[in-house]
Amino acid sequence: MEESIVRVTGDQALVKKLNKSIVLDTIRRNGPLSRTDVSERTGLNKATVSNLTLELLEQNLVEETGLGESSGGRKPLMLLFNGSAGCVIGIELGVTLVKSVLTNLTGSILLERSASLGEHDPDTAFAVICDTVRPLIEAMPPTPHGLVGIGIGVPGMVDEAGLILYAPNLGWEGVDLRSRLEAEFAVPVVVDNEANVGAAGEREYGAGQHVRHLVYVSAGMGLGSGMIIDGQLYKGAWGYAGETGHMSIESEGRLCSCGSRGCWELYASERAYAYATEDGRPALPAETTSELTAYAHSGEASVLQLYQEIGRRLGIGITNLVNGFNPEKIVVGGPLTEAKEWIEPSMLATIAERALPYHRRELAVSFSELGSRSAVLGAAHLAVSQFLGRVRVSL
Numbered sequence: 343m344e345e346s347i348v349r350v351t352g353d354q355a356l357v358k359k360l361n362k363s364i365v366l367d368t369i370r371r372n373g374p375l376s377r378t379d380v381s382e383r384t385g386l387n388k389a390t391v392s393n394l395t396l397e398l399l400e401q402n403l404v405e406e407t408g409l410g411e412s413s414g415g416r417k418p419l420m421l422l423f424n425g426s427a428g429c430v431i432g433i434e435l436g437v438t439l440v441k442s443v444l445t446n447l448t449g450s451i452l453l454e455r456s457a458s459l460g461e462h463d464p465d466t467a468f469a470v471i472c473d474t475v476r477p478l479i480e481a482m483p484p485t486p487h488g489l490v491g492i493g494i495g496v497p498g499m500v501d502e503a504g505l506i507l508y509a510p511n512l513g514w515e516g517v518d519l520r521s522r523l524e525a526e527f528a529v530p531v532v533v534d535n536e537a538n539v540g541a542a543g544e545r546e547y548g549a550g551q552h553v554r555h556l557v558y559v560s561a562g563m564g565l566g567s568g569m570i571i572d573g574q575l576y577k578g579a580w581g582y583a584g585e586t587g588h589m590s591i592e593s594e595g596r597l598c599s600c601g602s603r604g605c606w607e608l609y610a611s612e613r614a615y616a617y618a619t620e621d622g623r624p625a626l627p628a629e630t631t632s633e634l635t636a637y638a639h640s641g642e643a644s645v646l647q648l649y650q651e652i653g654r655r656l657g658i659g660i661t662n663l664v665n666g667f668n669p670e671k672i673v674v675g676g677p678l679t680e681a682k683e684w685i686e687p688s689m690l691a692t693i694a695e696r697a698l699p700y701h702r703r704e705l706a707v708s709f710s711e712l713g714s715r716s717a718v719l720g721a722a723h724l725a726v727s728q729f730l731g732r733v734r735v736s737l
């Protein structure tokens with residue numbers, strides 16, 4: 343008997359937490375709303391909505407604003423999510439650059455910092471990260487909740503507990519950046535793969551808003567994908583989904599560091615620069631995307647040819663993703679988007695030529711709207727999401 347009472351109490355607490363999260367999320371996404379609107383949208387009764395709203399008002403997460411349209415009787419006060427209730431920090435740990443932003447709870451950037459990363463060992467990277475984060479915290483405006491969390495996107499595989507299992511381009515295995523950052527800054531830290539945080543950023547604030555089935559392709563020194571399936575980031579059985587850069591597009595192609603052959607990223611990311619002279623093609627005049635795009639602007643034939651070929655190879659891999667996942671939208675982001683104007687035509691032509699007709703009929707393909715900020719803003723959003731305690735129910 344006693345046992346069942348304990349269990350019922352536990353269930354009620356969970357139901358309340360779930361309902362509160364639904365009310366807050368509804369107001370955050372659709373506000374301003376009256377209490378009646380919230381009740382209608384969520385299916386929760388008015389008394390429950392009033393009680394939960396009162397708690398959210400006391401926590402400064404929701405504010406009342408102006409008067410709405412009356413449906414007879416007194417005009418209702420409207421409820422709005424209070425984006426200024428606190429701040430978060432979003433970080434993108436790149437192979438050569440660390441970028442950090444301070445945002446409010448609706449993703450408005452208040453301040454940003456970046457620093458180059460010379461050495462790749464974890465101690466150096468941690469020190470560089472801290473150097474970009476500290477000035478943001480020092481200049482943070484006062485808010486009711488202060489700094490509520492830090493999110494970080496990293497170029498590697500991350501497990502469910504936030505441990506960086508393997509980051510080949512940094513040479514890392516088993517690095518617990520999360521615990522170190524939590525000890526340093528005394529706030530919850532969430533770590534995820536940079537393609538996943540890029541997908542979250544575009545879905546929340548950029549080209550992927552209101553898209554339920556989205557594949558975000560991050561193209562830089564490697565390739566990776568963040569997949570949003572039915573509105574949720576798909577992470578696979580153990581959290582490693584999205585390593586599409588190692589999808590083989592040439593069965594007997596170039597040997598990859600992962601041990602396989604013909605991996606997509608060897609042909610369709612910045613890693614393709616190293617193979618530019620294959621098959622007797624002329625050498626490139628430079629090695630980095632920003633230098634090469636300058637040559638592309640002046641019409642340098644070898645560079646134009648390279649980007650056309652990278653675009654074609656991107657299109658081939660994207661076609662495989664489109665045929666396999668049937669997304670509504672593909673968003674291409676990451677450092678290679680600097681070369682968008684020379685990559686895009688052959689990429690789109692290849693998809694149009696090769697993807698299955700039903701799959702491509704209403705498919706949208708675009709480059710990221712947030713430019714180089716998809717990942718930092720997505721990382722910031724993960725921290726917001728964790729703070730707001732969105733409850734996931736999975737069966």
Ligand SMILES: [Zn+2]
Pocket residue numbers: 587588598599600601602603605
């Ligand atoms: Zn590979």
